[in-house]
Structure formats: structure tokens, C-alpha cells
Amino acid sequence: xxxxxxxxxxxxxxxxxxxxxxxxxxxxxxxxxxxxxxxxxxxxxxxxxxxxxxxxxxxxxxxxxxxxxxxxxxxxxxxxxxxxxxxxxxxxxxxxxxxxxxxxxxxxxxxxxxxxxxxxxxxxxxxxxxxxxxxxxxxxxxxxxxxxxxxxxxxxxxxxxxxxxxxxxxxxxxxxxxxxxxxxxxxxxxxxxxxxxxxxxxxxxxxxxxxxxxxxxxxxxxxxxxxxxxxxxxxxxxxxxxxxxxxxxxxxxxxxxxxxxxxxxxxxxxxxxxxxxxxxxxxxxxxxxxxxxxxxxxxxxxxxxxxxxxxxxxxxxxxxxxxxxxxxxxxxxxxxxxxxxxxxxxxxxxxxxxxxxxxxxxxxxxxxxxxxxxxxxxxxxxxxxxxxxxxxxxxxxxxxxxxxxxxxxxxxxxx
Amino acid sequence: xxxxxxxxxxxxxxxxxxxxxxxxxxxxxxxxxxxxxxxxxxxxxxxxxxxxxxxxxxxxxxxxxxxxxxxxxxxxxxxxxxxxxxxxxxxxxxxxxxxxxxxxxxxxxxxxxxxxxxxxxxxxxxxxxxxxxxxxxxxxxxxxxxxxxxxxxxxxxxxxxxxxxxxxxxxxxxxxxxxxxxxxxxxxxxxxxxxxxxxxxxxxxxxxxxxxxxxxxxxxxxxxxxxxxxxxxxxxxxxxxxxxxxxxxxxxxxxxxxxxxxxxxxxxxxxxxxxxxxxxxxxxxxxxxxxxxxxxxxxxxxxxxxxxxxxxxxxxxxxxxxxxxxxxxxxxxxxxxxxxxxxxxxxxxxxxxxxxxxxxx
Ligand code: SF4
Ligand code: SF4
Numbered sequence: 001x002x003x004x005x006x007x008x009x010x011x012x013x014x015x016x017x018x019x020x021x022x023x024x025x026x027x028x029x030x031x032x033x034x035x036x037x038x039x040x041x042x043x044x045x046x047x048x049x050x051x052x053x054x055x056x057x058x059x060x061x062x063x064x065x066x067x068x069x070x071x072x073x074x075x076x077x078x079x080x081x082x083x084x085x086x087x088x089x090x091x092x093x094x095x096x097x098x099x100x101x102x103x104x105x106x107x108x109x110x111x112x113x114x115x116x117x118x119x120x121x122x123x124x125x126x127x128x129x130x131x132x133x134x135x136x137x138x139x140x141x142x143x144x145x146x147x148x149x150x151x152x153x154x155x156x157x158x159x160x161x162x163x164x165x166x167x168x169x170x171x172x173x174x175x176x177x178x179x180x181x182x183x184x185x186x187x188x189x190x191x192x193x194x195x196x197x198x199x200x201x202x203x204x205x206x207x208x209x210x211x212x213x214x215x216x217x218x219x220x221x222x223x224x225x226x227x228x229x230x231x232x233x234x235x236x237x238x239x240x241x242x243x244x245x246x247x248x249x250x251x252x253x254x255x256x257x258x259x260x261x262x263x264x265x266x267x268x269x270x271x272x273x274x275x276x277x278x279x280x281x282x283x284x285x286x287x288x289x290x291x292x293x294x295x296x297x298x299x300x301x302x303x304x305x306x307x308x309x310x311x312x313x314x315x316x317x318x319x320x321x322x323x324x325x326x327x328x329x330x331x332x333x334x335x336x337x338x339x340x341x342x343x344x345x346x347x348x349x350x351x352x353x354x355x356x357x358x359x360x361x362x363x364x365x366x367x368x369x370x371x372x373x374x375x376x377x378x379x380x381x382x383x384x385x386x387x388x389x390x391x392x393x394x395x396x397x398x399x400x401x402x403x404x405x406x407x408x409x410x411x412x413x414x415x
Numbered sequence: 416x417x418x419x420x421x422x423x424x425x426x427x428x429x430x431x432x433x434x435x436x437x438x439x440x441x442x443x444x445x446x447x448x449x450x451x452x453x454x455x456x457x458x459x460x461x462x463x464x465x466x467x468x469x470x471x472x473x474x475x476x477x478x479x480x481x482x483x484x485x486x487x488x489x490x491x492x493x494x495x496x497x498x499x500x501x502x503x504x505x506x507x508x509x510x511x512x513x514x515x516x517x518x519x520x521x522x523x524x525x526x527x528x529x530x531x532x533x534x535x536x537x538x539x540x541x542x543x544x545x546x547x548x549x550x551x552x553x554x555x556x557x558x559x560x561x562x563x564x565x566x567x568x569x570x571x572x573x574x575x576x577x578x579x580x581x582x583x584x585x586x587x588x589x590x591x592x593x594x595x596x597x598x599x600x601x602x603x604x605x606x607x608x609x610x611x612x613x614x615x616x617x618x619x620x621x622x623x624x625x626x627x628x629x630x631x632x633x634x635x636x637x638x639x640x641x642x643x644x645x646x647x648x649x650x651x652x653x654x655x656x657x658x659x660x661x662x663x664x665x666x667x668x669x670x671x672x673x674x675x676x677x678x679x680x681x682x683x684x685x686x687x688x689x690x691x692x693x694x695x696x697x698x699x700x701x702x703x704x705x706x707x708x709x710x711x712x713x714x715x716x717x718x719x720x721x722x723x724x725x726x727x728x729x730x731x732x733x734x735x736x737x738x739x740x741x742x743x744x745x746x747x748x749x750x751x752x753x754x755x756x757x758x759x760x761x762x763x764x765x766x767x768x769x770x771x772x773x774x775x776x
Contacts, residue, residue, distance in 0.1 A: 106734035108751065110465065110725055137519050137697065141494045144697045145731045152699040152735060160697050162519045164528070165491045174528040181524075337501040360463070365727060368463045369498030373505050 009097065009124055016053045016126070022046055037254035041238060044247040045088075051078035052128035059131040059190040062150055064143035065236065066136045066331060067161065068324045070244030070315070074202030075183065075192055080128055082118035082150065083143060084237045089121055090285035090393045097124060099394055112363035113393040115146045122150055130154050131190055134182065138163035139333035140366055157189045165336070167329040175325035196320075202244035203317040209248030212256050213239075213310050219259040220304060221351060225276065226262035228269040229302020230291035233283040236307040274299035275414045278348045280306045280358040280374070281367045282392040290390070293404055294357075298411045303351040306332075309343065337370045341377035348383055354414045355384045362391045386410040423595075424544060427484035427509070429473065429499070430492045431659040431693070432517040434683040436669070437533060438488070439596065440556035442546035446484065447592035447659070449636065452476040454754065461502045467495035468753045469636060469723040474499060477507045486512040486543065488536070493695055493728060513539045519697055521688035530677070530684035537680075553679045557671045559596050564666055566603035567591060571661075573610050575713075581643055581653050588660050589637070627652040628772060631715040633706070633736075634658040635729065638721045639755045645762060646719075649769055654713045657706065662691050694728035702732065703739045710745055717746050717772045719765070724751040746772055 015021035029042045052060045060078045072079040089098055098117030103109060105123045107116050121127055133151030135144035137160060144160060151158035161178050164171035183194050220227060242248035262268060272295070279302045284290060294300050312327035328334075332343045348356060356378060360368045375385045386406065391397035426443040428435075438445040452458075455471035457478040462471050476482060487509055489500040504511060513536045518525035537548045546552075567588065574584035587606060591599045628651040632638040637660035643653055657663060669686040673679035692702040710718065718740050722729050730751070737747045748768040750761055757765070 106737055108730045108733065108749070110751070111727060111730055115731070135697075141695075141727050142731055145694075145699070145728055148697050148699045149731065149735055152703070158698060158700075160519060162525060164516050164518075165497070165514075166516065170528070170531060174524060177524045181522075337498070363465065365466055365725070366494040366498065369466055369494065370501060371463065372461045373501045376505055 009126065012094075013125060016049060016128070019050060019054045022050050022054060035254075036258055037251050040247055040251040040254050041234065041242075044242060044245070044251065045237075047247075048078060048080075048241070049128075052080045056129075059186075059192060060129055061186075061190075062127075062130045062133045062147050064135040064140070064147055065240040066139055066143075066328065067134050068243070068327055069241050070199070070202040070206045070320075070324060071179070071182075073205070073244035074199035074320075075186065075194065076198070077186070077190070077192065079241065080130070081237075081241065082122070082127065082146065083114050084241065085127070086114050086117040086121065086393060087234075087237065087285040089117060089126070091287075093286065094121070094126075095286060095393050095395065097121070110363060112140075112142055112361065113391055113397070114361075115142045117393050118146060119149075130156050132156050132186065133158040134161065135159075136161045136163045136328055138165070138328070139331055140364075157185070159185055161328070163328055163334065165334060167326070167335065171329050172322055172325045175328055176321045179321045179325060199320050200317040203315045203320050203323065205246060205249060206243040207314050207317075209243050209252050210310060210312075210314065212249065212252030215256045216252060216259055217304075217308075217310065219256065219263055222263045223276075223352065224266075224268040224273045225270065225301045225303045225351075226259050226268050228295060229279055229305055230283065230295055231269065232302075232305050232308050233285065235305065236282075239308070239310060268301075270295050270301050272296060272299040273301040275355070275411060276301055276303040276351060276353045277414075278302075278304055278306070278344060278351065278353040278356040280344065280356055281364070282307065282359055282361050284359075284390065284392050284395070284398060286393070286395050288395065288398060289400060290388075290398065290403060293400075294407055298407060300407075300411055300414075302357075303353050304347050306340075306344065306347070309347065311343075333366065337373045338377070340370065341374050344374070344378065345381055345383070348378075348381075353383075355386065355410065357386045357388060357410075359392070360387055360389045362389070362394075362397050384410070384413065424485040425483060426512060427482065427487040429487070429496055430490040430515075430517070431664050431690070432490055432492065432687055433488055433515055434533065434665075434687055435596075436553065436556040436560050436683060437537060437548075437680075438540065439559065440552040441537060441540040441548055442544040443540065444595050445488075446594070447636075448473060448476070448482065448484070448487070449589070449593065450476045450754070451482065452479050453756075461506055462498070465725055466498075467723055467725045467727075469726065470495045470499045472754055474502065474507070477503075477509060481509065484509060486510045488513045488515060490515045490517050492517060492693075495726070512543050518688060519695060521685075526681065526684045526688055529688055530680040533680045533684060534677075537676075548676060550674065550676050550679060553676060554671055554673070557669050557679065557683070560665075561668050561671065563591055563596055563599060563603070564668060566600060566607065568666070569607055570603060573607075575654065578610055579606070581647055582640070585637070585640070585643065585656070585660065588664075592660070592664065628716045628769065628776065629654045629714055631655045631657065631706075631710050631713065631718045632721060633718065633729070634660075634721045635723055635726055636660065638719075639752065639757060641755065641757045642719070642721055642750070642761075642765070645757065645765055646769070649766070651769060654715060655709055657691070657709065659693075662709070663693050665690050694732050697728070699732060699735055703735060706736060707739050707743060710740065710743060715745060716776065717748070717768070719768070720747065720749045722749070722751055724753050746775075 062080045098120035101120030101123045102116035133147045135147040148158045315323035378385045423444040427448045435445040450472035452475035455475045458471040458474040573579040670682040
């Protein structure tokens with residue numbers, strides 16, 4: 001109990017596990033200036049927190065972020081995404097706790113801090129109960145391993161969805177068969193009943209949210225850009241958790257209306273817009289001057305972020321599992337890097353970007369390992385790429401001084 | 416990696432999951448690539464510094480000098496190899512003849528999927544080699560490698576009973592992965608014959624020296640020879656090595672009875688997915704059960720994990736492994752290595768570890 005953070009952690013543990021505490025958090029959030037869609041997302045995540053921490057009515061399954069959320073909502077399961085919660089913890093200043101606790105649990109320091117922080121939060125008992133674990137094998141090696149570790153440590157079943165790198169029909173069939181097995185496995189181990197109508201309803205909700213999200217994407221083509229890219233750093237959490245839940249529709253409706261209004265009024269969130277850039281990979285989740293230097297001081301507007309890209313086709317409610325399988329394999333982080341590079345080029349053209357910035361999160365092999373090839377692809381099309389080394393979770397691993405110099409030089413070159 | 420007198424295309428592999436039988440049946444000599452570069456300097460322009468050290472060294476080896484392979488085959492074994500393949504296609508002038516998806520599970524649907532992907536790889540190789548895959552060719556390639564496995568199993572028994580020194584056993588394992596199988600068989604058979612003759616002449620019983628500390632090494636491709644030397648010259652004895660060099664290579668006999676190509680590919684798929692679990696087979700319980708069981712079977716006193724720096728999966732598994740071994744009273748040391756050499760600091764840590772284990776032994 002010598003750790004001065006202990007009181008804060010105990011308080012947080014108590015808040016998360018009590019319905020009253022979560023209501024208090026909601027009331028505090030309501031008092032803060034927020035945009036309309038933020039109220040929806042705050043409610044959604046608090047509802048998820050209530051289901052995972054404070055209620056025992058539905059099973060809680062820990063998952064990496066790329067297991068389709070439609071599956072959870074369509075089966076009446078509360079998902080818990082350690083990666084998302086690590087990002088959230090960073091945004092409220094808990095990264096140091098997560099990272100230091102993970103070292104105490106024996107995790108080597110060279111691993112990605114998203115997962116180290118999650119491991120530390122887990123060790124600090126800031127995560128909810130777990131009834132089972134599930135993960136896809138694609139995009140990030142560690143994500144699957146870590147969910148597997150947590151489930152193993154708690155003696156809970158773990159299911160790995162093996163995702164092929166190809167996106168052909170054989171790959172979709174293979175994955176769809178595994179999704180079927182997964183549902184059977186959950187029916188057995190979690191005691192849930194599979195209701196195909198409910199899954200179809202989740203697919204319908206997902207498609208409706210998708211249509212709205214695509215409208216947002218179209219509105220963001222406007223010049224000047226209506227939204228600040230730095231304000232969209234939470235989009236990956238939305239794209240991977242809300243689809244299939246009614247909140248997804250409410251969220252994207254609110255975001256669509258908000259964006260449309262900004263466009264109609266000619267009132268962009270960011271006043272100073274000199275250069276348009278495409279942002280690749282993550283952004284710091286904690287408060288950092290990096291993005292305000294880029295946006296406000298230097299007038300670079302992030303016209304689109306890679307992680308805001310809705311990557312899947314409309315789902316087919318007549319073949320829900322094949323549709324979800326297709327959604328999984330078509331992720332732009334899956335397969336050869338050409339897929340990601342080609343998507344980048346499409347989006348750079350669509351959003352009239354003059355350059356691209358890749359935020360290289362420390363320890364992320366899949367993303368940083370692709371840089372040479374990404375740079376070569378973009379260069380061939382005349383798009384300059386700036387690489388910023390940093391950390392989206394751990395503020396002590398983000399050296400603002402050198403990054404600032406590099407951004408300034410890049411902006412000068414672009415303009 | 417030279418194969419004088421043999422005409423097949425030499426094809427380099429980076430994974431123990433590619434069935435060598437299939438390549439051999441298609442007129443290739445499959446060889447596992449071991450890094451030859453001393454430092455990864457040549458790879459620095461292509462892969463970041465905090466990227467799997469082994470992968471960087473492998474890339475540097477091909478950028479510095481061209482190992483004698485006509486082509487390579489990749490697998491999607493993990494993020495590092497996926498990215499190596501991307502970079503390779505841009506900067507290494509050695510063609511990629513195939514890219515094999517290897518499932519991370521081994522149930523019926525995974526086996527069928529893997530068999531279908533093997534058929535796809537065969538079609539790709541047929542185009543490159545001009546050889547057509549037939550059931551007869553595939554069956555005899557399986558038989559050939561089964562023979563190699565039997566010879567290696569016999570040698571492993573001699574290593575475990577103390578008749579064959581560890582460096583010799585490891586040299587033969589490496590030879591088996593990197594040379595034409597017919598040459599390998601000759602060398603393995605000669606070693607077996609030599610051991611029998613010398614044992615008879617000297618009246619050796621073949622019982623292992625039971626006094627040394629018994630160690631389990633865990634690595635990816637292979638534990639560094641320098642580490643093995645240090646351990647054994649300090650009086651310890653390596654009794655198991657869980658790496659692609661030994662336990663993680665395909666050691667089981669594969670069914671040769673299939674009548675059609677499909678039957679034989681299914682047999683290969685089942686065997687290769689069912690081999691001892693590497694960290695990438697990511698249901699942690701299975702790998703931990705395997706490692707603890709092996710530690711018990713070989714009555715191991717301590718475990719040394721000699722991992723490539725920035726090799727994520729075993730590093731992320733490490734806390735569970737350590738806890739599982741410690742529950743059995745087996746201490747574990749973790750070394751994160753940049754290359755084949757051991758730094759002074761690594762040597763000191765190894766020495767201190769051995770001393771601690773002895774003190775508590
Ligand atoms: S940053 Fe990279 S390694 Fe970390 S969770 Fe994301 S994809 Fe995985
Ligand atoms: S050392 Fe590890 S990360 Fe590198 S290729 Fe081997 S298994 Fe992959």
C-alpha cells in the first residue's frame with residue numbers, strides 16, 4: 001500500500017464494479033463539454049462496463065478487437081476488449097500503472113505497450129470477470145496470445161479463430177466453419193442459446209450503422225475538412241465494438257449530422273488548414289502536444305485516418321457467418337502489405353491529401369515492419385511519407401522535441 | 416548447402432511447417448535457411464531496429480551474399496515472417512516460389528484447409544520446376560524423409576543416453592535440415608555405425624552421465640552453439656532442445672499408405688499441424704502442457720529460454736511458462752539474443768543462473 005496510486009486504483013475498482021459508481025461516472029461525463037456523438041459513445045461504453053463489471057446477467061467474453069462485434073451482440077454476450085480498455089486507460093492517465101504492473105508480472109519490456117498495459121491493468125484487477133476468451137489470429141500476433149494468456153490464467157476456455165491471409169472463397173468457407181464451431185462452443189461452455197433471428201437482427205443493425213458511417217466518410221471529403229483528425233482517434237474502438245448494437249446507429253447518426261452541419265455552415269473544427277495529410281496507424285491516446293503542434297501550429301489537417309476506414313462490404317443477413325468471415329479476412333491489416341498500401345493510395349486520392357504520416361507505435365512489428373514497402377509504394381505514386389516513432393500508450397516513450405523538428409521539415413516540404 | 420551432382424533446384428525455407436516431402440517430390444531440394452550474417456547491418460534500411468533479430472539477420476544474410484538457393488518459400492507463421500516476405504519481394508533478388516498459409520489450429524477443418532493450401536503450393540511449384548506431382552513421387556518422398564526421421568530418432572536416443580555428444584547431435588540435426596536428404600542419410604548412417612562399433616569396442620553401456628545438471632533449452636530456430644558450449648563446459652547437460660532444430664521439426668513418421676495425391680497431402684497436413692506446438696499455435700494451454708510434460712519426461716533441473724530479441728510470441732508466453740515451470744520447482748532463465756553470439760553480460764547471467772540452480776539443487 002506504499003504506492004501513492006493505490007487509492008486511485010482502489011477507487012476505480014470500486015467505481016467500475018458498482019452500478020451506482022458507473023452512474024456517477026455518467027453524470028460527471030454529462031457535465032463535460034462534449035459533442036453529440038460523444039454522449040452516445042460514452043453511454044455505450046458505460047453500458048458495456050456495467051454488463052462486464054457490475055452485472056452478472058450475461059456472459060463476459062474477452063476478445064481482441066477484430067472478432068466481429070455483431071457476433072457478441074447477436075448472441076447476447078458482453079464483449080470486453082483489453083486493447084480498447086488499455087487505450088481508454090491511457091487517456092485517463094493510467095498508462096504508467098499498466099506498464100509498470102506488466103513488468104512486475106514478468107512481461108518483457110520490448111512488447112507492444114498496448115498489450116503490456118493491458119496485462120498490467122489485468123494484474124491490478126482493473127478488468128472485469130471473464131467467462132471465456134476468443135481471438136482472431138490476424139493483424140497482430142500479440143492480441144491473440146494475450147487474450148489466450150488471460151483466459152489461461154483464469155482457467156477459462158479460449159477459442160482461436162484462425163484467419164487465413166487470403167481472402168478467397170476457400171478462406172471464407174474455412175473461417176465461416178470456425179465461426180459455426182465457435183457458436184457451438186459458446187453454447188456449450190457459456191450456456192447460451194443461439195437464436196438465428198437475433199444474429200440476423202445484429203447484422204441488420206450493423207448494416208444500418210455502416211451506411212451512416214459511409215455518409216460520414218463522404219462528408220469528410222469536403223474542403224476545408226469538417227473534422228479534426230485528432231478527434232477521431234477513438235474510431236477504431238467504435239468500428240470494432242458498436243456494429244450490431246443499436247448504439248452504432250445512434251452514434252453514426254449523431255456523427256453524420258454533426259459533420260453535415262459543420263460542412264453546411266462552413267465551420268470546420270480546425271481553423272488553420274494549410275496541408276491535408278493521411279494518418280496511418282494509431283495516435284497517442286494520452287494528452288500530448290504532438291497533435292496540436294501538427295494541427296493548430298503547423299496547419300496540417302488530418303483529412304482521413306487509416307483506422308477510421310470501414311473496411312468491409314455490406315453484410316448479408318441470409319448468410320451471416322459467411323458475411324462475418326468475409327468481414328474478418330478483408331481487414332486491411334490482413335494479408336500482404338500491398339493491400340494496405342493500395343488502400344492508402346485510394347484514400348489519399350479520395351481525401352486530396354498531399355502526404356501521409358505513419359505513427360510508428362513502439363513494439364508494433366506488423367505495422368513498423370511494413371514501413372519500407374509502404375514508403376516505396378507511396379513514393380512510386382509521388383506521395384511523401386513521414387514516419388513518426390512514438391508510443392500511443394506510454395507518454396514517456398514519445399520524444400516531442402525531435403518529432404517536432406521532423407514534422408516541421410515535412411510540412412515545409414509539402415507546402 | 417551445396418549438393419554436388421544433384422540437379423534439383425535448391426529452395427530455401429524459413430519455417431518448419433513447410434512439408435519438405437512435397438518440395439522434394441516436385442524436384443526441389445528443400446533447405447532450411449540459417450543466418451550467415453554476423454550483424455544485421457545490411458537489413459537496417461529495410462526493417463526497423465526493434466524487429467525480430469533473427470528475421471533481420473536472415474535478410475542481412477541474403478543482402479550481403481547470395482546463399483546458394485534458387486528460390487524461397489514463405490509461410491505466414493507470424494507477423495515478422497509476413498513482413499519479411501513483403502520486404503523480400505521489394506529488395507531481395509531471390510524469387511519467391513510460393514507462400515504457404517499454415518493454420519494455427521489442428522482440428523479437422525484446419526487439416527483440410529492446410530491440405531488444400533498444400534495442393535495450391537504444389538501447383539505453384541509445378542509451374543516453376545516443370546515437374547508434375549504424382550502420388551508415386553510424393554509417396555516415395557514421404558518414405559525418404561521418414562527414413563531420415565528414423566535415423567535421427569536413433570541418434571537422438573544415443574545423444575540422450577550420453578553416447579553422442581550434444582554438439583555432434585546438433586550438427587547432424589542441422590545437416591538434416593540444410594542438405595540433400597540422400598547425403599544426409601549417408602552421414603547419419605555413418606554416425607550410427609561408428610557409434611555402434613566404438614560402443615562395442617569399448618564395451619560402453621550407453622548410460623547417460625547422471626551427475627550433471629539437466630537443462631531444457633527453448634529457442635526458435637536453434638539455440639546458439641556458443642550457449643550450448645558454455646553450458647556443457649560448465650558441467651551442465653542439455654537434455655532437450657525445443658526449437659526448429661530438434662523437437663519442433665517434424666519428428667513423427669508420416670503415413671505413406673495414401674493412394675491418391677489428396678490422401679497423401681491430407682497425411683502431410685495432419686502430421687505437420689500435429690507436430691509439437693510452436694508458440695504460434697496460440698492456445699497457450701497446449702504448448703504449456705507440452706513443455707511441462709517434456710520437462711518431466713527428461714527430468715529437467717532448469718530451463719533456459721534463448722529467444723531472439725523482439726520475437727513477440729515466446730516473449731509474451733514467457734510469464735506463463737515461467738510460472739508453470741516454477742510450479743514444478745524448475746527455475747527458468749530468459750535470454751534475449753541479437754544473434755548467434757553471447758555477450759559478456761549474457762555469459763555472466765548464465766553462469767549466475769547455473770550457480771543458483773546448483774545451490775538450490
Ligand atoms: S500496436 Fe501493433 S502490436 Fe500493438 S496491439 Fe496494435 S497491432 Fe498489435
Ligand atoms: S525468431 Fe520469432 S519472430 Fe522471428 S521469425 Fe522466428 S518465430 Fe518469428
